[in-house]
Structure formats: structure tokens, C-alpha cells
Amino acid sequence: MIEREIRPFATARKAWLFSDSVPGADASAVIYSLMLTCRACNVEPYAWLRHVLTELPKRQAGDDVTDLLPFNHANR
Structure with missing residues (x-):
């Protein structure tokens, strides 16, 4: 079970080796x-991402967007 939980980290670590820049890796x-937070909160990542990408354009620059985080989406 533990091995299955850390496998995504090992896979991502290998992928990050090929990032062209520090901002890209960040x-x-x-x-x-964010995707792992969705998983931890039992939120379907694709549905959450669709929701966030439709809500963000409706917000003004500097608006509070904490309500769009996965753990707040789980409470909807």
C-alpha cells in the first residue's frame, strides 16, 4: 500500500528532471x-479543473480564490 502511494512522486520526480526551466518545474x-489534493479530498480532478477554469475568468484580479481550492470544492 505504501509503495502504491509514493509511486506518483517517483514518477513525477523523473518527469521534472526534463523541465526546461525552474518556473516550468514549479x-x-x-x-x-493540486491533483493529489483532489485525490485526497475525494474530488474528481477533471470535474474540479473544469469548474476552476470556468470560474476564474469571472473573477477580478486580486479576488480571493480560496473557495476554488479542491478541499473547499469537496464541501459543495
Whole structure:
């Protein structure tokens, strides 16, 4: 069970070796972290991502977006 839980980290670590830039690697890590947060909160990642990408354009720059995080989406 533990091996199955850490496998995604090992896979991602190998993928990050091929990032062309530090900002690119940081962006990959953020997306990966959000997807794993969805999994931990029992939120379907694709549905959550669709929701976030339709809600973000409706927001003004600087608006609070914490309500869009996966653990808040799980409470809907």
C-alpha cells in the first residue's frame, strides 16, 4: 500500500528532471500538488479543473480564490 502511494512522486520526480526551466518545474509541481489534493479530498480532478477554469475568468484580479481550492470544492 505504501509503495502504491509514493509511486506518483517517483514518477513525477523523473518527469521534472526534463523541465526546461525552474518556473516550468514549479508550475508542474503546483498542478501535480493540486491533483493529489483532489485525490485526497475525494474530488474528481477533471470535474474540479473544469469548474476552476470556468470560474476564474469571472473573477477580478486580486479576488480571493480560496473557495476554488479542491478541499473547499469537496464541501459543495
